[in-house]
Structure formats: C-alpha cells, structure tokens
Amino acid sequence: MTVSSFPGILNSEWTKIRTVASTTWTLASALVVTVGSSAALCAVVSATLDDMTPQERLTFDPTMASFVGMTFGQLAMIVFGVLVVGTEYSSGMIRTSLAAVPRRVSFFFGKLTVATALALVVGLATSFLSFFLGQVILGDASVGIGGDNVLRAVIGGGLYMAMIALFSMGVAAILRGSVLAICMLIPFFLVISNILGGVPATRKWAQYLPDQAGAKIMQVVPGGMDGSTTTYGPWGGFGIMVLWTAAVVLGGYLVLKKRDA
Amino acid sequence: MTGPTPSGPVPAAATPGATTPGGATGTAVRPAGYSSPLPTPRPHLGHALASEWTKLVSVRSTLWTLGSLVVVVVGIGLLFVAQSSDRDYIGLTFATPALFGLLVGQIAVMVLGVLTITSEHATGLVRTTFTAAPERHRVLTAKYLVFSATAFTVVSAAVFVVGLAGQIVHGGSAAGAHPANEWSGALLGSLYVTLLGILALAVGALIRHSAGAIAVMLGFVTLPPVIGAMLNIWEAAAPTGQVILEHNAPVALMTLFGMQESDVSLDMPGPGIHMLVILVVTGAAVIASYLTVGRRDV
Amino acid sequence: MIEAVGLTKRFGAKTAVDQLSFQVKPGHVTGFLGPNGSGKSTTMRMIVGLDRPTSGHVTINGRPFRDLPNAQRHVGALLDAKAVHGGRRARTHLLAVAQLSGIPEKRVDEVLAVVGLQDTARQRTKGFSLGMGQRLGIATALLGDPQVLLFDEPVNGLDPEGILWVRNLMRQLAAEGRTVFVSSHLMSEMALTADHLIVIGRGRLLAEMGTQEFITHNSAGFARVRAADTHPDGRDTMAAALTGAGARVLKEPDGALRVTGLELPHIADLAHGAGVRLWELSPHRASLEEAYMRLTQSSVEYASTEDPRAELWEPEPPSVPAWEDEEEAPQAPAAAFYAPPPPAAGGQPFLMPGSPGELAAAAKNHPEESR
Numbered sequence: 001m002t003v004s005s006f007p008g009i010l011n012s013e014w015t016k017i018r019t020v021a022s023t024t025w026t027l028a029s030a031l032v033v034t035v036g037s038s039a040a041l042c043a044v045v046s047a048t049l050d051d052m053t054p055q056e057r058l059t060f061d062p063t064m065a066s067f068v069g070m071t072f073g074q075l076a077m078i079v080f081g082v083l084v085v086g087t088e089y090s091s092g093m094i095r096t097s098l099a100a101v102p103r104r105v106s107f108f109f110g111k112l113t114v115a116t117a118l119a120l121v122v123g124l125a126t127s128f129l130s131f132f133l134g135q136v137i138l139g140d141a142s143v144g145i146g147g148d149n150v151l152r153a154v155i156g157g158g159l160y161m162a163m164i165a166l167f168s169m170g171v172a173a174i175l176r177g178s179v180l181a182i183c184m185l186i187p188f189f190l191v192i193s194n195i196l197g198g199v200p201a202t203r204k205w206a207q208y209l210p211d212q213a214g215a216k217i218m219q220v221v222p223g224g225m226d227g228s229t230t231t232y233g234p235w236g237g238f239g240i241m242v243l244w245t246a247a248v249v250l251g252g253y254l255v256l257k258k259r260d261a
Numbered sequence: 262m263t264g265p266t267p268s269g270p271v272p273a274a275a276t277p278g279a280t281t282p283g284g285a286t287g288t289a290v291r292p293a294g295y296s297s298p299l300p301t302p303r304p305h306l307g308h309a310l311a312s313e314w315t316k317l318v319s320v321r322s323t324l325w326t327l328g329s330l331v332v333v334v335v336g337i338g339l340l341f342v343a344q345s346s347d348r349d350y351i352g353l354t355f356a357t358p359a360l361f362g363l364l365v366g367q368i369a370v371m372v373l374g375v376l377t378i379t380s381e382h383a384t385g386l387v388r389t390t391f392t393a394a395p396e397r398h399r400v401l402t403a404k405y406l407v408f409s410a411t412a413f414t415v416v417s418a419a420v421f422v423v424g425l426a427g428q429i430v431h432g433g434s435a436a437g438a439h440p441a442n443e444w445s446g447a448l449l450g451s452l453y454v455t456l457l458g459i460l461a462l463a464v465g466a467l468i469r470h471s472a473g474a475i476a477v478m479l480g481f482v483t484l485p486p487v488i489g490a491m492l493n494i495w496e497a498a499a500p501t502g503q504v505i506l507e508h509n510a511p512v513a514l515m516t517l518f519g520m521q522e523s524d525v526s527l528d529m530p531g532p533g534i535h536m537l538v539i540l541v542v543t544g545a546a547v548i549a550s551y552l553t554v555g556r557r558d559v
Numbered sequence: 560m561i562e563a564v565g566l567t568k569r570f571g572a573k574t575a576v577d578q579l580s581f582q583v584k585p586g587h588v589t590g591f592l593g594p595n596g597s598g599k600s601t602t603m604r605m606i607v608g609l610d611r612p613t614s615g616h617v618t619i620n621g622r623p624f625r626d627l628p629n630a631q632r633h634v635g636a637l638l639d640a641k642a643v644h645g646g647r648r649a650r651t652h653l654l655a656v657a658q659l660s661g662i663p664e665k666r667v668d669e670v671l672a673v674v675g676l677q678d679t680a681r682q683r684t685k686g687f688s689l690g691m692g693q694r695l696g697i698a699t700a701l702l703g704d705p706q707v708l709l710f711d712e713p714v715n716g717l718d719p720e721g722i723l724w725v726r727n728l729m730r731q732l733a734a735e736g737r738t739v740f741v742s743s744h745l746m747s748e749m750a751l752t753a754d755h756l757i758v759i760g761r762g763r764l765l766a767e768m769g770t771q772e773f774i775t776h777n778s779a780g781f782a783r784v785r786a787a788d789t790h791p792d793g794r795d796t797m798a799a800a801l802t803g804a805g806a807r808v809l810k811e812p813d814g815a816l817r818v819t820g821l822e823l824p825h826i827a828d829l830a831h832g833a834g835v836r837l838w839e840l841s842p843h844r845a846s847l848e849e850a851y852m853r854l855t856q857s858s859v860e861y862a863s864t865e866d867p868r869a870e871l872w873e874p875e876p877p878s879v880p881a882w883e884d885e886e887e888a889p890q891a892p893a894a895a896f897y898a899p900p901p902p903a904a905g906g907q908p909f910l911m912p913g914s915p916g917e918l919a920a921a922a923k924n925h926p927e928e929s930r
Contacts, residue, residue, distance in 0.1 A: 022470065041491065044498045051496055071487060072480075079476045086472065090383060178472040179376070183368055186479040190487060297704035301632050302661040312658035319651040320644060385642035386652075389699055392607045392636050394659045395625040558610040 009110035012100070017084065017114055026080035027122045030161065031129070034073025038130045041068045042137040049141055061221040062143045063153045066134020070157065070218075071190075073126065074164045074211070077119060078185045081168025084115040085252070086178025108173070108253050116166045123161025127154050127218075149220045149234070156217030156238065163214055163238075164189075167245045173252025176259070207231070214241030304394065309403035317377070317407055326373040327411070331419045333369070334362035338423030347435035353519055355431070355439060356424035356447035360518040363420065364511060367454045370412050371478040374461030377408050379471040387559050397555050401466065405459060405547070412458045417451035443519065449532055450517035456539045457482070457510060463546035466554055485509035508538055560585055560738055561606060561707060565615030568601050568762075575601045577762040578615070583740045583755075585706070588733045590753030590770070591742035592851060598762035599742045600638070603711050606740075607636050619707055631660040635700030636709040640692035640716070645685030649676055649695055652684060657702050670698040675724075689716025697725070707738040714748055726752045746848040750774075758854060765854050774850045782823055784830070785815040785839035793835045800833040801826065815839065 017023050045065055052060065088094040088111075097107055131154045135142035143150055172181040189211050196206035206212055207230050216230060216237030232240065302308075317323050341358035350357075381387040394400050424447055428439075460481070465474040485505050492502030506512070513535035561583035568576040576598040583589045593599045604610040606617050608624040616623060619634055627633050643652050653667045671677045674694040679687075684695065693716055700708055710729070714722045729752050733739045743749050749756070749770070756773050758766040766773055784801070786793035794814060801808050801818055804825070809817040818826060823842060830837050 022473070025473070041495075044492070044495045048495050048497045068491065071491075072484065075476065075480055075484075079472060083472055090471075179372060179475060182472050182475050182479065183372060186476060187365075187368065187483060190479075190483040194487060297632070297706075299632065299662060299666060299704050301629055303628055304631075304660045308658055308661045312655045315651060315655040315658055316644075316647070319648065319655070320646045322646070380644055384644045385639050386644050387642075388604075388609055388638055389642045389656060390659065391609060392634075392638070393631040393656050393699075393703075395608045395627070395630045400659070556611075558604075 006106055006110060009106050010114055013111045013114040016111075017118060020083075020087065022083045022087070023080065023118075026076045026083065027118070030073045030076035030080065031122060031126045033076060034067075034069040034126045035130045035133060036069065037072050038066050038069030039133050039137055042066055042134040046138050046141065059221055060141065061219060062135065062138050062141050063131065063147075063150055063220040064218055065138065066131050067127065067153075067157050067218045069130060070126075070160070070215075074161065074189060075186060077123070077161050077164045078168045078189065079182065080119065081115065081165035082172040082178050082181045082185065084111065084165075085169045085172035086181060089177050104256050105253065108256055112166060112169055112249065115169060116162050119165035120158055120162035123165075124155065124158030126161060127157025130157070143220070147220070152234065153218045153220050156234065159238065160214050160217060160241070163241050163245050164211070167210060167241075167248055170245065170248030170250075170252040174248065174255050176255065208240055210241045210244035213237040213244075304396075304399070306399055306403060309394065309399045310407055313400075313403040313407040317411060320380070322376050322380070323373060323411075326369040326376070327415050330366040330369040330415060333366045334359050334416075334419040335422050337362035337365075338419075339426055342423065342427045342430055345431065347431045347433050350427070350431050350436035350439070354424070354443040354446060355427035355436075356420055356444065356450070357518050357520060358427055359420040359423035359447070360450070360514060360520060362423070363416070363450065363454060363514060363518075366416075366419075367457055367482065367510070367514070368479065370416065370454050370458040371461040371482075372475055373412065374408060374458035375465040375471060375474040375478065377404055377462050378465040379469060379474055382469040382559070383471055391559055398551060401551060401554050405462060408462055409455055409459055413451060413455040416454050417448060420447050420451050446517050446519055446532065449536060450514055453510075453513060453517055453536065453539055456543045460539070460543040460546050463543065463550040466550035467546070482510040486511060508535070510539075513539065560620055561617065561740060562619075562621075563602070563606070563615070563617040566602065566605060566612050566617055567614045568598070568605060568610060569613045575762050576605070576612075576759075579759065579762065579764055580615075581757050581764060581767050583738055583757070585738040586733055586736050587754045588729045588739045588741060588752050589755045589757060590749040591740060591757050591759075592744070592746070592749060593742075593759040593765075595744065597760050599759065600711055601762075602759070603636070603638060603709055603740075603742065606709060607634060607638070609638075629660055629703075631656075631662065631703035631705070633703070633705050634707045634709070635703055635705040636711075637693070637696040637700045637713055638709070638711045640689060640696040643684045643692070643695060646683055648681050649684055649687070650680040652695070653698060653702060656699055660703060662702055666702060666704070670701045673701060674698040690718060690721050693717055693725075694721070697728070705737070708732055708740065710739075710741045712743055713741060714743065714745060722748065746851050750848075758851070760854070774844075776850075780819075780842065780844045782818045782821070782826055783811070783815050783839055783841045783843055784818050784826060784837060786830075787836035787838050788814075790836065796833050797830060797835045797837075800829045800835075804829055 042065055088097060098104060131145070135144075145151055145154065168181065168185055171185055172178060175181045175184070193206065193209050193211050196202040196209065197212050199206075213230075213232070214237060216232070217234045219234060230237065338358040338361070341361060345358070381390060390400055391397055421444075424444065432439075457478075461474065461478045464477050465471070468474040468477065486509060489502045489504075489506035489509070492498040493506065494502075507530055512529075516529065516535055517532050563582075564580050566576055566579040567574070579598070579602060591599055591602070601610060605612050606619070606624060618624075619627065624630060624634060643649075647655075650667060650671065653670065654664060657664065657667050668677070668680075671680050674697050676691065676694050676698060679691065684692070687695065693713060697710070697713060700710065713729075714725050717725060726748070729739050729741055733754075741749075741752065743752075753770050756766065756768060756770050757764070758773070766776075768776070784797060786797045794810075794816065798808050798810070798816055801816070801821065804821060806821040806826075807819045811817055821829075823840060827837070827840060830840075
C-alpha cells in the first residue's frame with residue numbers, strides 16, 4: 001500500500017488531527033483567548049497612556065503589548081500539542097498507528113510535521129489578528145506593520161506559538177501520556193518560568209528557558225516593557241527555544257523508539 | 262416472490278446443533294428463569310459508595326496521585342522543618358512547612374478529582390455504570406463523597422505529619438506561644454485543597470475530558486496571580502488586579518497556613534473570606550454538574 | 560418485554576432513528592438487523608436510557624428504563640466491549656458494577672465462570688483481546704441475572720468456539736423465559752440464533768417478523784435444472800417447456816437453468832413430458848443474507864461508493880454466478896458442468912450487486928461462513 005510513504009503519512013495524520021474535536025477546541029481557544037485578552041489589555045493601556053512617565057513612553061512596545069494575551073493563549077497551545085501525541089496513547093490508537101506505519105521515525109515526524117504546521121498557521125493568524133486589533137485599540141501609541149522589526153515580531157509570534165506546541169508534543173511523547181505532560185507543562189510555563197524570570201537572582205539562568213528566550217522574538221523595543229535585558233537578540237532567543245524544542249523532540253523520539261507501545 | 266418450494270422453507274434456524282458445543286462454557290448458566298434467586302435490595306447510596314470505593318482503590322492513578330501528594334507535602338515539609346530554627350516559628354504555625362509541598366501537591370488532588378470522573382468517560386465505563394444505575398445522581402453523589410473523604414483524609418494526614426514533626430522538633434519556648442487553635446488553620450487548609458479537588462471533579466463532569474479539565478483547573482490556580490500582576494501595572498485596571506491578587510488559590514492557602522499574616526499587606530482577606538470564595542465557586546460547579554449529568558446523553 | 564413506540568432520535572439535522580415502533584417478547588431471541596449506521600446502537604442506547612429520545616418512548620416491562628427501581632436486576636446490557644477501565648482487573652470491574660446495585664460478591668465469581676474468564680479474572684483488562692472483552696461485557700450484562708438482556712454485536716472478535724458459545728447462551732437465556740435482544744451484522748449468525756427479527760434501515764423499521772417468514776418474504780429460492788449434455792437440444796427444449804408452464808428461466812454460465820416459480824415435482828413432470836433427461840434438479844434456498852440484502856439495499860447508509868478500495872484496486876470480476884441481469888443471462892460454453900455447482904443456499908451469499916464496488920463492500924461485511 002502507499003500509506004507508508006511520507007506524503008501518505010502526512011495525509012493520514014492530517015485526517016486524524018482534523019477529525020478530533022479537541023483540535024478545534026484547543027486551537028480556537030488559543031486564538032480567541034490570545035486575541036481577546038491582548039485586546040483587553042491594549043484597551044487598558046490606551047486608557048492610561050496619558051499617565052505614563054516619559055521613561056515608560058520610551059520603552060513602551062506597542063507590538064509586545066498586543067501580544068500579552070499569548071501568556072494565556074499558549075496554555076491552549078500546550079494542551080493542543082500534548083493532546084496530539086497524548087491521545088494516541090490514551091486511546092490505544094498508537095498500536096494501530098504503529099502497525100500501519102512500522103517505521104516509527106516516519107510516523108513520529110509525520111505527526112509532528114502536520115501538527116506543527118497547523119499550529120503555525122493558527123499561530124500566525126493569532127499574531128496578525130492580535131497585532132492589528134491591538135494597534136487599532138492603541139490608537140495614538142500604535143505602530144504600523146512596516147515599522148522597524150515589527151513584521152519580524154508579528155511573524156515571530158506565530159513561530160513562538162508553533163514552537164510551544166511542538167515542545168509540548170515532545171514532552172508528551174517523553175512522558176507517553178497527556179495528563180502528566182499537562183501537569184508538568186502548564187505549571188512550568190505559567191508559574192515556575194515566571195517566578196524564576198521575575199526573581200533577579202535566578203534571572204540570568206531563567207533567560208535561557210525556552211519560553212523566556214523564545215518570547216524575545218516578539219519584542220520590538222529592546223528591553224521594553226519588562227525592562228530586562230538579555231545576552232542574546234530576538235533571533236538568538238528564538239534559536240535557544242528551537243534548541244530546547246529539538247532536544248525534547250529528540251527525547252520523545254528516542255522514548256518512542258525504545259519502548260513498547 | 263416465491264420460488265419452487267419442494268420441501269418447504271429451509272429451517273435455517275433449526276440447525277444450530279449441527280456442531281456440538283466445544284467446551285464446558287456452553288452450558289454453564291444456571292437455569293435461573295424469571296425468578297432469580299439473587300436478593301433484590303432497592304439500591305441506595307451505600308451501594309454506590311461501596312462501588313465507587315472499589316473503583317477508586319483499584320486503579321493505579323489513585324496511588325500515583327495521592328502517593329506523590331504525600332511524598333511532596335511530607336518531603337518538602339520535613340526538609341523545611343529540618344532547615345528551620347525554633348525562632349522561625351514565632352510568626353508561623355507548626356503546620357506552615359506543609360504549605361510549600363501543598364502548593365505543588367494540590368495539583369495531584371485536582372488531577373485525581375478530574376480522573377475520578379473523566380476516566381469513566383474516556384474508557385466508556387460510564388455507559389456501563391449508568392446502565393447499571395440509571396439514577397445518575399446516586400452515582401455522582403457517591404463519587405463526590407468517596408473522593409472528598411479520601412482526599413481530605415490523605416491531605417490532612419500529610420499536613421499533620423509535618424505539623425507534628427514541626428512541633429516535636431521546634432516546640433521549645435523560643436518558638437513563642439502556639440495556641441491549640443492554630444491547628445484549625447491547617448485543617449481549613451486541608452479542606453481548601455479538598456474543595457479544589459471537588460471543583461476539579463465537577464469540572465471533569467462538565468467537560469468530560471481529562472486533559473481539558475486538568476488544564477482548566479491548572480489555569481484556575483495558576484493564572485490569577487499572573488493576570489492580577491499584569492493588571493496591577495496599569496493604573497486603571499489596578500483595583501481589579503488587586504482584587505484578583507488577593508483572592509486566589511495560592512494566596513488563600515498561604516493565608517490559611519498562617520504565611521500571609523506575616524506580610525505587611527494592610528487588609529488582606531481573612532481565612533473566612535477565602536473559604537467563602539472557594540465554597541461558592543465549588544458549589545456552583547457542583548450544582549452545574551448535577552444539572553448536566555442527569556440530562557446528558559453519554 | 561421491550562416496547563418501543565414512535566422512537567425518534569435526531570442528532571442535529573441528522574435523524575438517526577425515525578419513528579421506530581416494535582416489541583421484543585420474552586422467550587425468544589430477537590435479532591436486530593440493519594446496515595452500519597442504521598441506528599441499531601442508538602436504539603439500544605435509548606432502551607437503556609443512555610440517550611434521550613427526541614420523541615417517542617421505549618419501555619421495559621411497561622416502565623421506562625430510568626424508572627425501574629433496580630435497573631440492573633431487570634436489564635443487562637452489553638453495548639461496548641471496550642467500556643472498561645483498562646487499569647482495573649476484570650474481577651474488580653465486575654465487583655464495582657455489582658456493588659452498585661447491592662448484588663452479592665459471589666455472583667461476580669459465578670458470572671466469571673459462566674463466561675469462562677475465571678483464570679484471567681485478576682488480570683488488568685488492558686491486556687484483554689477483543690474476544691475476552693466481549694466475554695467480560697457479557698458477564699457484566701449477566702451480573703444482575705436480569706429478565707431482559709441486550710447485546711450489541713456480541714460475537715465481534717470472538718473465535719468460532721466463542722461464537723458457538725454465544726449462540727447457545729442466547730438461546731438458553733431465551734429458553735429460560737428471558738427477553739433477549741441481539742444486534743448483529745453477521746446474517747448467517749443471526750439466522751442460526753434468532754427466532755424473530757427486527758430489521759431497520761436509515762433508522763426506520765423495515766420488517767418485524769419471524770426469521771423464517773422473513774426469509775420467505777424477502778428472497779427468491781430457485782431450482783437448478785441441468786439437462787443431459789448428450790442431447791444438444793435438451794436444454795432449449797427444457798427451457799421452452801418451463802417457460803410455457805409459467806416459470807421464469809435464467810441460463811447460468813455453465814449451462815444449467817435457474818428456474819423460479821415452479822415446484823420441483825412439476826419441473827420433473829415437465830422434463831419427463833418433454834423427454835429431456837436431467838442430470839441435476841436441485842432446490843436452492845435463499846439465505847438470510849440474500850433476504851437481508853434485498854430488503855436493505857435501498858437503505859444502506861454508507862453506500863459502497865465510499866469504499867476506498869474502489870480507488871486503489873482494479874475492480875475484479877464478481878465471483879458469484881453472473882445471473883443478476885434477469886433478461887439476458889450470459890451465454891457460456893456448457894463445458895465444465897461436472898464441476899461442483901457454485902455454492903448456493905447457505906453457502907456463498909447470493910448478492911445481487913449493481914456494481915462490482917457494491918459487491919466488494921457486501922462481501923467485506925460478511926466474510927464468515929458458519930456452515
């Protein structure tokens with residue numbers, strides 16, 4: 001049969017992913033939550049623009065401001081990524097899948113390719129929507145898409161979302177299940193990373209955590225908003241995130257390869 | 262549509278004995294007939310409680326979640342007890358060391374609460390359960406009761422182990438006065454975590470999906486501090502941000518375990534307010550779960 | 560006794576079950592037939608209160624299922640063999656279900672023995688085969704020793720010995736005076752198990768009658784007549800005589816005649832009168848499969864055009880006798896008629912496919928032969 005070819009696998013994984021209700025739910029809430037809460041925050045900001053000190057005005061990053069909601073939206077992206085891999089295990093589908101595609105490397109990377117591509121599309125839609133809606137709300141303080149580095153930041157927002165999803169897929173593959181993966185990832189990204197990044201003592205290490213490093217690609221004004229400076233640039237930060245993700249995905253692959261389904 | 266019928270219709274169903282039964286299994290059913298010899302008690306909540314208890318103790322996830330809860334709470338707690346001196350307890354209760362483990366361990370309680378119901382949906386067992394017991398509220402009530410009792414027992418036991426260790430090690434006069442009623446805070450704290458678990462069970466009953474319900478619960482306990490801090494930056498939203506910062510699960514636990522009082526905040530909500538908030542939220546979710554579970558197709 | 564009146568279930572715009580009314584009486588095995596997606600499972604789920612009917616109602620012994628005081632002692636159901644928590648041991652699973660209605664623990668061991676799972680009772684069900692899962696599901700249904708039993712596709716995944724066991728179990732349960740309602744898409748299995756049939760298609764009732772009656776009503780039996788090859792005109796003479804007597808005659812590829820509308824003795828008399836020597840005069844009965852295919856052909860939900868194999872493979876010539884075109888039966892050399900005649904009644908199902916794709920789909924559904 002032709003199903004074992006890589007395009008065949010991509011096709012089959014695409015079918016799997018688009019026929020699962022959780023895909024729609026998680027991706028839709030990633031978009032809605034991000035755009036919605038970013039817009040809400042931009043509304044708050046634009047209402048208080050006059051109260052800003054000159055220093056604050058100087059470091060105010062309208063692009064970054066319109067991406068604030070990603071802190072929450074990435075939660076849904078994490079769930080999406082975890083479920084893509086995790087449901088294979090919880091439903092026992094993995095046995096069927098591996099029987100149909102005995103070459104686990106093709107199966108695994110086929111699945112990740114499709115899911116990441118989908119996450120990237122939704123991520124880009126989210127970041128563009130978030131950006132334009134945020135700038136409309138910000139009014140006077142807004143920037144155009146043609147501004148210095150702005151387009152990079154907006155595309156970077158989509159890339160960041162896709163990387164978060166891929167990272168989650170890798171973790172779910174290592175842990176071979178959804179529940180444990182979610183219990184690790186959500187507290188990590190929402191609490192641990194934030195705390196480590198917020199405390200000055202740990203900040204110099206925390207800046208190399210995947211989400212802290214990756215988020216730099218969405219920054220247009222260096223050191224803007226949170227006032228922190230890093231030893232790497234936007235693409236450097238994203239590169240760090242990619243390295244993390246690659247390591248986790250590799251780990252997930254090794255687990256899949258070594259252990260019985 | 263009749264064809265040639267030389268010998269009448271072939272009795273297709275009349276030849277089942279063409280092959281003989283292949284094993285002892287073929288005839289093992291007792292000739293029970295209509296009047297079954299089994300006793301016919303009217304099923305009540307007690308039966309459902311026994312059933313739910315059997316279910317709870319017969320899966321590994323219970324052991325894993327509660328086990329990790331105990332390990333984290335007792336482990337981190339004892340570590341803190343060992344590292345602290347008597348003086349540290351002047352402003353704290355002896356049970357306070359349990360707080361740090363509990364902030365992580367509450368995740369385990371919520372996961373168990375969610376899995377109590379979503380694992381039945383994920384496996385389809387819920388259909389067997391509701392076919393055997395169509396009075397779904399009886400089953401749901403039993404789930405709530407068995408889970409709450411188990412969770413509360415384990416959480417409070419772990420907390421009191423840490424508390425007792427603290428009292429034994431640091432119970433000297435240098436630790437200041439420790440009235441007996443400081444234990445009520447620890448008890449309330451355990452109850453608070455149990456209520457989070459009940460809320461998780463209710464969310465699981467509403468969402469019916471393990472990962473989704475767990476994500477919602479994790480969001481419920483981790484997002485408010487982030488949102489509050491974010492809103493606090495901007496003056497217009499600061500009041501709202503402050504309210505969120507003061508009324509959320511981690512802050513509530515700190516208050517109940519006597520951590521918050523040592524902070525300089527002016528008028529932080531007291532234990533009563535925190536318990537009220539979680540009771541209202543959990544109560545609403547539980548009521549919603551009763552309303553939907555009885556009505557929904559499963 | 561199960562009684563459905565005007566049972567209807569809609570999922571959004573799709574009507575899964577449409578105005579279904581039927582009765583399932585005690586003391587019989589009642590088969591529930593229908594193509595995939597015809598609403599069998601939805602109906603069963605409504606009977607046990609898992610789904611709420613959009614309209615209409617269904618009662619068990621006169622009461623809606625959810626009003627039964629002790630449901631498990633009245634109704635046992637196997638709806639889905641995989642509906643168990645894989646991490647739980649088989650015996651614990653049964654115990655938890657039994658405790659729900661206060662059924663004593665010793666009953667758990669009884670039903671485990673009934674289904675032959677006593678040796679695997681302490682294994683986690685995760686490692687169970689589909690057949691073992693079916694047995695566990697049947698054990699769950701039997702726990703309450705109920706008067707009414709529902710089984711949705713109980714023989715799926717069972718080995719031949721298991722299928723025979725289920726068949727005998729169903730019949731025995733019915734003989735004890737219970738109401739036994741079994742859905743299946745294995746026609747041959749139903750023909751052996753059920754005394755009574757309820758056939759649905761696209762959620763609507765197509766037939767409700769005895770199995771035999773159903774076959775007689777919905778299928779055409781025929782006689783195969785083979786004239787001696789030694790006489791070149793024998794076959795044509797015979798065909799003319801039969802047609803003259805009002806029979807419908809079709810020519811089979813190997814030279815035999817397929818005759819409908821006449822009794823065998825009458826055919827023999829005609830042959831004698833026409834002076835034709837016969838080498839074969841045999842009755843061929845339609846199978847339940849054929850009857851079922853005829854009845855449900857128009858109501859197959861998942862039409863075989865969706866069969867993906869049609870895209871992948873060259874359509875193969877049908878392997879059943881090509882007599883579906885009644886008016887112009889293919890003329891074939893009458894060479895190899897000593898070869899055993901094509902398997903007929905009870906053997907290979909006589910499908911009447913409109914296209915090779917349809918045939919492929921139908922054959923896929925009933926690969927097993929039970930006789």
